[in-house]
Amino acid sequence: DTEVTQTPKHLVMGMTNKKSLKCEQHMGHRAMYWYKQKAKKPPELMFVYSYEKLSINESVPSRFSPECPNSSLLNLHLHALQPEDSALYLCASSQVYPSYEQYFGPGTRLTVT
Amino acid sequence: ELKVEQNPLFLSMQEGKNYTIYCNYSTTSDRLYWYRQDPGKSLESLFVLLSNGAVKQEGRLMASLDTKARLSTLHITAAVHDLSATYFCAVAMDSNYQLIWGAGTKLIIKP
Numbered sequence: 616d617t618e619v620t621q622t623p624k625h626l627v628m629g630m631t632n633k634k635s636l637k638c639e640q641h642m643g644h645r646a647m648y649w650y651k652q653k654a655k656k657p658p659e660l661m662f663v664y665s666y667e668k669l670s671i672n673e674s675v676p677s678r679f680s681p682e683c684p685n686s687s688l689l690n691l692h693l694h695a696l697q698p699e700d701s702a703l704y705l706c707a708s709s710q711v712y713p714s715y716e717q718y719f720g721p722g723t724r725l726t727v728t
Numbered sequence: 729e730l731k732v733e734q735n736p737l738f739l740s741m742q743e744g745k746n747y748t749i750y751c752n753y754s755t756t757s758d759r760l761y762w763y764r765q766d767p768g769k770s771l772e773s774l775f776v777l778l779s780n781g782a783v784k785q786e787g788r789l790m791a792s793l794d795t796k797a798r799l800s801t802l803h804i805t806a807a808v809h810d811l812s813a814t815y816f817c818a819v820a821m822d823s824n825y826q827l828i829w830g831a832g833t834k835l836i837i838k839p
Contacts, residue, residue: 650746657816657829658771713825715759721770 616693618642619720621706627726628696636691636723646670646712647689649681650705652722658705664689696727712727730755732819734830742838744806749833751800751817759820760800761827762791764813771816774802806835 619640628634638647646665652660663694664683678700680692689706706720731754741747741779751760762774775784777800784791788811790803801818814834818827 627836655814655832655834657818657832658827660826703770714821714824715776717827719771719773724768 619706619708619718620674621704621720623723624625624721625724625726626695628693629728630696630698633692633694633697635693636704636706636725638689638691638708638720639687640708640720641687642708642710642718643686644708644710644718645686646709647683647713648707648709648717649679649689649691652703652705652706654702662691663712670712693725696725698727701726730819731756731789731826731832732826734817734833736829736833738834738836740805740836740838741804743808746806747804749802749817749835751802751819751830753798753800753819753828756795756822757819758800758822759825760793761818761820762800762802763816763818765816765832766813769793774815799815800833804835809837809839811835812837 622637648663649661651661652658660673661675662681667683678695682690703722703724705722707717709717733752735750760777763771764774765771775791779794782793788805793800814832816832817830
């Protein structure tokens with residue numbers, strides 16, 4: 616299994632809602648990443664988890680809260696988002712961190728209304 | 729600070745024509761990547777270039793790397809409509825392998 620899966624594919628939420636994005640991989644990778652990609656822009660790194668510990672937080676606002684409950688699963692909890700947070704959220708994994716080889720998931724298209 | 733510049737940012741071309749997308753980067757790096765992204769979709773890895781003079785080809789796409797010039801090219805031969813997409817280059821930082829991305833080239837191929 617060489618796949619990173621993400622759910623849901625699409626999410627629409629209001630600014631007062633709480634929701635979560637989920638990412639899974641079963642490749643035995645010990646590093647997982649969240650990226651945010653605005654339309655017509657390249658991806659921006661948000662967080663990196665290595666061995667279930669947060670290694671990198673690229674100064675992301677606290678309304679985004681990552682969680683890595685085990686080595687296969689990565690969540691992104693969302694609360695009190697703003698319309699400008701609407702974007703494609705991509706998850707990726709790699710064998711270890713740092714690593715040259717990242718495997719990207721299909722993404723979750725988030726719309727904040 | 730590693731910077732990656734891609735050009736052109738937008739390219740509209742006719743089917744059957746050839747064209748090249750350029751990716752310049754500012755400091756040394758061990759790896760350069762090319763990705764394809766269709767609208768609303770995730771990133772598809774096309775090529776990973778590891779060394780000076782590396783050339784890789786897949787179908788109508790060919791990528792090359794000149795580490796001395798800090799330049800990579802993605803050449804499209806006899807373009808077909810299915811190649812319409814946004815193409816990103818990304819360079820891995822030597823220190824932590826973090827990817828630094830170009831701005832992307834939106835390619836539209838008209839029948």
